[in-house]
Amino acid sequence: MGEIAGVLAALVSSGLGGTAIGATRYLIGLTDPLSLGAFRFGIGVVLLLPVALLRRERWPGARDWPAVAALGLLFFALFPVLFNASLIHTTAARGALALSTLPVLTMLIAALFGVERLTRRKSAGVSIAMGGVALALLAGLANAPEGAWRGDLLMVAAALCMALYSVSARPLMARSGPVAFTSIAMGVGAICLTAASAFRGGFASVANFGTVQWIAILYLGVFGGAVVFILWAYALERTTPTRVAVSITVNPIMAALVGALLLHEPIAWNLIVGLLAVFLGIWVATTEPSWPSGSAGSAARRG
Template sequence: MGEILGVFAALLSSALGGTSIGATRYLVATLDPLAIGAFRFSLGFLFLLPIAIGKRGGWPPRRDWPGITGLGLLFFALFPMLFNASLIFTTAARGALALSTLPLLTLLVGALLRVEQLTKRKTAGVLIAMLGVGIALLAGLAGAPPGAWRGDLIMVAAAFCMALYSIWSKPFIRRCGPIPFTTMAMAVGAAALLTISWTRGSFQPVATFGTAQWLAVVYLGLFGAALTFFLWAFALERTAPTRVAISVTVNPITAALVGAVLLGEPLGSNLAIGIAAVFTGIWMATTGNNRSTEAIVSGAADELRPGSGS
């Protein structure tokens, strides 16, 4: 039951992440992407803070603070900077396809670190889901600006950061729970983005914001940060990193649907085929014999616990 709950939490997290792209697209016309990230994670932290304070068990132990700080900088500061930088050079469709390498990278890194078992079924599921993303975004992949490969590589680097976060954060989440961990890590990333944005003068356009812009900011903070990344950590607590990471292939699908409804962006018949392939791949990668994988993950978590071993 915990495995199934974790997979559904990851799918919901990625679906919400896709809707957040629509809100980001709306804001990016008037606000620096770094400032959007600063708003998103700062508000997300403020939404999560009272829940974390009221939670029994309190904050993570002090011995975990350096690790959580590093993970916060990796995922809530470096990742959004690489993500935004990649879209300067490449298209949204190509960027989404590059980001969909996340489950493959997570699978490979997890196998190298002996955190997760590499199986044929799981690998096939990951590749089919990635193929589904490519099919769904086929129309947007046709045209690419000169030098788009640079943006593609930067996005793969962003996906690599997310893969490391998904693997390294699991033992911390198991010890303190998803809400305290996410709150502290998000606070670190938000502080970094706020400092950079303030130094760059990125908040000046806020003076011209109307009700629609503020609603988009609040949506990003509540749903695009607090709920999305709590669900991601919740999923990592209950299932293997690759089973969580493969859900990111739902993100561009949801973004395409939101773009069609709210922004009038066109949809092709290939979207339905892509959706079917994505969910087929997710089903393959998240079903089968889970015992051996979970044993490896649990053992790795115990090994990473401070004070364990000799």
């Protein structure tokens, strides 16, 4: 039941994350990647800290602080800059599809770190999923915004940050509470982004924000900054990094819907076919039978 709950939490997190991509795409033309990330995670950490305190969660120990800070800089500082910058160049749907390389990257990194075993079946799934992403991104270049490939590459780099975080954060979360861990990591990233944005004068753009823009900012902070990452941390605590990462395939669907409804972005055939290929590849890679309970390292190797 715990693993099912973790997968369901990851699915809801990814669905909300897809809507956050649409909101980011809407706002990115009005501000810059640094200030947008500062708002998203600044609001997020303000909401997460009271939750961690009310739950009386265990905080990361002193020996874990360097790793928590490093992961905070990786995921809550570098990731949002790459994520937001990518949406300057590409559409919400393409950006979300590029982000759906996360399960592939997570499987490879988990195998490299010895957390999960990369088998022939997983390798076949990786190949199918990567082929689907390539089809969706390359076949649609003629109808994509100029320079969309830059945004696609930036989003893949953001997915790499997320994969490294998902694999590396799990053992640290096991030694503390998921919300407490996420609060500290997010706080490190938010402070870094706020300082960098203030130095560059990025917050000046918010003077022109109207009611709709502030609603979008609040949505990003509450749902894209707090709720999404509470659910993601909850999921990582209960199931493997690869099974959590698989849920990201929900992301392009939500992003495409938001992009089509709010930004009038087209949903082309290659996006749909590519997304189906990603689903197939991830299904192939993650439906391998579990290792026998007596096998060495079986708990860590389940994909």
